[in-house]
Amino acid sequence: MLISRKLISRRFLTAGEKAINTQHAKYKLTARERIELFCDPGTFRERDAGVVHNCHDFGLGRNHPPGDGLITGCGMVHGRPVYVFSQDFMVMGGSMSGTNAAKMCKLMDEAMRVGAPVVGLNDSGGARIQEGITSLAGYADVFLRNTMASGVVPQISVILGPCAGGAVYSPALTDFTFMVQNNSFMFVTGPEVVKTVTFEDVTKEELGGSAAHESKSGVCHGSFEDELTALQNLRSFYSYLPLNNKEKAPQYECQDPRDRDLTVLDTVIPPESTTAYDIKDVVIPILDEGSWYEIQPKYAKNIVCGFGRMEGRTVAVVANQPKHNAGVLDIDSSSKAARFIRFADAFNIPIVTYVDVPGFLPGTGQEWGGIIRHGAKLLYAYCEATVPKITVITRKAYGGAYDVMSSKHIRGDMNYAWPTAEVAVMGAKGACEIIHRKLGADQLQEKIDEYQEKFCTPVEAAKKGYIDAVIKPSDTRRLICEDLERLQTKQSTNPWKKHGNIPL
Secondary structure, three states: OOOOHHHOOHHHOOOOHHHHHHHHHOOOOOHHHHHHHHOOOOOOEEEOOOOOOOOOHHHHHHOOOHHHHEEEEEEEEOOEEEEEEEEOOOOHHHOEOHHHHHHHHHHHHHHHHHOOOEEEEEOOOOEOHHHOHHHHHHHHHHHHHHHHHOOOOOEEEEEOOEEEHHHHHHHHHOOEEEEEOOOOEEEOOOHHHHHHHHOOOOOHHHHHOHHHHHHHHOOOOEEEOOHHHHHHHHHHHHOOOOOOOOOOOOOOOOOOOOOOOOHHHHHOOOOOOOOOOOOHHHHHHHOOOOOEEEEOOOOOOOEEEEEEEEOOEEEEEEEEOOOOHHHOEOHHHHHHHHHHHHHHHHOOOOEEEEEEEOOEOOOHHHHHHOHHHHHHHHHHHHHHOOOOEEEEEEEEEEHHHHHHOOOHHHOOOEEEEOOOOEEEOOOHHHHHHHHOOOOOHHHHHHHHHHHHHHHOOOHHHHHOOOOOEEOOHHHHHHHHHHHHHHHHHOOOOOOOOOOOOOOO
16 A cells, blocks of 8 residues: 655644654554545545643653644545544553543544544553543543434444454444454454453454454444445445435436446346346446445455435335345344434435245344344334335245335335235245145145245236236336435324334
8 A cells, every 4th residue: 555645744744754653664654644544635624733631640741742633624525424433542642631632522522513424543552540430421421412313414434443342332333433454443342351260262363353243243444444434435335325314315416318228237136936036237237337335345255235226316225135035034034124224214225125025034043133023124214214115025024024125014215016926925835835735736736836926926916906016127227216306305204202112
């Protein structure tokens, strides 16, 4: 990774050349370089650059670096405002002090008043031990701001080094967390403590690296090869988001016609209902060309979540993925999609759902792990969402999973089905084995064929008004674009309440 020295503003350097070289040797940028690469050139304005800590214990009275190891300020990304803080690992390990926390809180308070997103570039050794309880109080002050800002302005965390102990809860409270491979770590307790308490021998990477959090814990929403790639992708990601909960996402000029030829979709679903296919072969062609940003691509792969654009407008896409576990809903996929849906609803982003779901995953692991509670999160998220909701059933929509996936019954605005759709309580074979369990094999097969023809189609659902229309797959983009245009002025409210009690 090549790093230009021109990025370093020498006026504000608080660490020497040796510290900078050490940082670069670890394939890490400095705190200021990160900001300058993320923001539009020349737009970042620093705040509180001269602030110093007020601790005099353990020799800190002789060391008062300007800014105290935290750079805060505001800038522009694609011409839109953003508030940024960047922890400087070269200054006392980027440790959190009471002064750091005050700077961070001041920034977040203004971001909420102004209505602009907050982006945190995290690279810290944790609490400043010399300050004792003051540093812990500082963390709590930041956690409160994270919570108050939730649903008011988008909050994005980028982990660019260590983030351990209580420090992890600030990124956890934000909307999205991104990491850099091999150089960023998040854990409540480190490998040494884990070994002492549980006798497990584990490395930092295994315990809290990007691979662990991207594919196992679900804490990380995406990882990148290096910091340059991360910051470039962060700029792209930022373009999909609104500034706050009172505005819509930006609409970009679009040269991609709504009636673009998509006849390829007419044959994308395999003729055999048990054959897998990639739902992204459906999702991506329908979106504006080149507009797809997937969230948590390596976690709960049986459901796909991401942002795209339709005629320049941001949409949130949720889709069952038949390529992984037949697209079944389970604990992880339910939680993943529920959080994503609630973000979209909080920030006025329409939700487009593609359904191919055989049901919820059975088994003791799921039942004992709380699939009832976790599945209810997804149901709750769809039910409470008041943004435009458009649903397309591409193939299977079985049982309770049909209800959960943005069905007409839970306030779906437009619900479509492709001719290949199967809307039923369950698959024909399973249903007939229950209804006609006393029949022989030949007679049972006849009943299965009858059930398949009568119930495993979108016709019955359309007759009852549960499906607004059975459409040609190639017409899907045009219809969704028309619906999104019409639903821009949709007004929908929920009953007054302090807050709901989502089954967490």
